[in-house]
Amino acid sequence: MPGASGDVTSRAATQTDPSMPPMKVFSVPRPTPPARSNQDMARDFIDLSLRLESGRELKVLSRFEGPISVKVVGAPPPTLLPDLNRLLHRLRTEASIDISLINGPSANITIEAVPRSEIRRHLPQAACFVVPNISRLSQYRAAKRSRLTNWSALTTRRKIAIFVPSDAAPQEVRDCLHEELAQAIGPLNDLYRLPDSVFNDDNVHTVLTGFDMLMLRAFYAPELQSGMSRREVSARLPAILARLNPNGEYVAPRRTSTTPRAWVRAIQTALGPGAGPMQRRTAAQSALHVAETVGWTDHRRGFSHYALGRLTQNTDPDFAQNHFAAADAYYRRSPGTALHRAHAAAQLASYAIAHGRGDVALTLLAPQLPVAEKHENAALLASLMMLRAEALELTGRVAEARTVRLDSLGWARYGYGADWAVRAKLREIGALNPLKGTNG
Template identity: 70%
Template sequence: MRKVILPICLMLGACVAGGPAEQSTRTATQTANILPVMKAFSAPRPVPPSRSNRDIHRDFMELVFQLESGRALTTFTRFEGPITVRVTGNPPPNLGPDLNRLMHRLRTEAGIEIDRISGPYANITIQAVSRADIRRHLPKAACFVVPNISDLSEYRMAKRGRTTNWSSLKKREKLAIFLPNDASPQEVRDCLHEELAQAIGPLNDLYRLPDSVFNDDNVHTVLTGFDMLILRAYYAPELHNGMTRGQVAARLPAILTRLNPAGDQVAPRHLPPTPRAWIRAVQTALGPGARPAQRRAAANEAVKIAQAMGWTDHRRAFSHFALGRLSQGSDPALARAHFGLADKFYRQTPGTALHQAYAASHLAAHAISRGQGEEALARIAPHIATAERHENAALLATLLMLRAEALDLTGRVSEAQAVRMDSLGWARYGFGADWAVRAKLREISSLSPLKGPNG
């Protein structure tokens, strides 16, 4: 299931101490009152994986033969033959187009036969329901996928038995995905990508992966080039239902050589496993339920574990990022230091361009709060194209709003207004409701010292 970790961790919110949100400029207020049409991304531009096939072999085996809880799976399962998908419930307007785009990618990039149908039965039922309905069943989930049912009304009774137990499956024939119909278009799409990928493919998530939706850090929200390779291998003709871990492991090297020949020429990195203690600390820090002091203590613990493990990869960076995110309200200087460390470790880890964009958004916000417009512009500039390439409208809108504030600080007011207006079309997809778009604009506007009581 997709955790409700993203709004807590990655959105800019409460970036630094500053003036009240209502102290936005007249220009920003006027802009927010004239919201343009929602923008949409064009053709996807996934980046092929650049890692060693030996690393990908290890990734595949851990994704396929282990659940997120750490429990081992003994049997390989997938759909055999063409996969059919139907949509029920009350789907939001964007669900249909986003589902069609995703299925086209699965057919063309992963080689999976998958089609949408309108009949009463399909292999996969996507039911659009309210967030409240989802959380009545799973309070910590934004969306989830379940085997052997087709309606949310069946879940309460079915979850007590073996019917919905993934470890009991011998093959996949019928599954249901439950998505929110009252979330932002981007959140609905993000759920769609992650849950459909798990419905047809691996069930596990690994924090070790820097370039995948199969990672609970939720940095990547649409299927990546790595993910499509994993799914293509998952449906390779050499594999079939009922195979053991050893049987799959024996056939996988030849499959990866055929599908990703360049990966045979790359040296493996052999990143160490992620200890459960670090995972628990991150989940406490960024998941629901903990008090602010508990969150900060857990984030500190994640940093300490990462340091003790000697990590210098994206997990070390994410530890600092989480602590920076949770320190903003109480200690902006400390937060800025940890965002700087996150940026440092992300920069030395391959495949983390999107992670770097998130770190840059926070560092740019701190620069704006200090009136340093040119520094903010320099930090933002390399990452706008990254956010667009990864189809992250919320991040793209945030970066553009920050750029507009930085342009105002440097006296380029008309350019700032144009950039601010451009941000709103993306914000409508990324943040959804008009009030949410306006709230984000006011939040970012309030960072600038020009927008204080005397600004």
């Protein structure tokens, strides 16, 4: 369930400001093909598809058999249908799944757009969620404790409901569509060890990646079917992956270690809802301690440093800066982490701007703008552009800064939603600039 952004508001408060440029949207997707060994990806497939997030193993593979129909009900925001159509097109062309949008009275998958408050009334920690064997949110309360909505009881999927917010920023709604629809039709688990997937609760990736599409294509390979056991699926996977991803046959396996539950619990406490500031910081320090003890040098070690940096940047910016730099160092040595580095660069550039080092910030930001655009993260792209504008001002390039800042607003309207939220982000980043008074 993608994390909720604080910079969103209701539909009533998102009226267009005529002084704002039009919202920008992404056009042609550019997913990166997976570069890992097929042996590693076979293990990933089994752990994603035959295990729940709780760690409980599933006895059999469950999926839809035959064409999959999707319909939208409720109060969808204007961007939902265009984004859904783009996603369905990708699933058809990249994952070879027979899935389409219909207007009929019933469908295999019903996407209901409801106010955020309704979602949180049922699941306080969720931005969006997916449930089997129902079609409307009004049915959920009565069904949620029954076997009807138990994923582990499924053999064949026939009816699933997805609940997304109708009053969130366009990017958050799109992110929900990608993650929840992928889980509605495919794997149910998330794995922190995956650096290049939306099937990862770190929420770094927000749209389906090349790895995700390969997993979904394998999930619907004709060699598999609902009701197969783990052993039966495992026996057929090598040939499936060799056919779908021949390049993976020539990559040496790396066998990334499993993620201890202690680290998962610490990260969830540090970054999830419900904990106080000190509890969050303590949890982040615990996660880093686990990462150090296990001896990780991959993206999970980087993410441990990044989380601690985020939780301390307002109270101890120098301490946080050291952890952002450490995060970037580990990301740099770990494959598939370009987007992770873009997030770290935003924090490092913010620190440089606050200390008047515009040239340093420009160097940090330059390679990250195309990364954010390639991965279709408008909120990150807008923030990077706003930071670039402040860095340009610090180096005396005021006219160029004004152009970049204006250009950022179209992306910010998609990424942050309400015009007031866009202006709040502008003020937040502008406050970093020491030329504008007390920095943030």
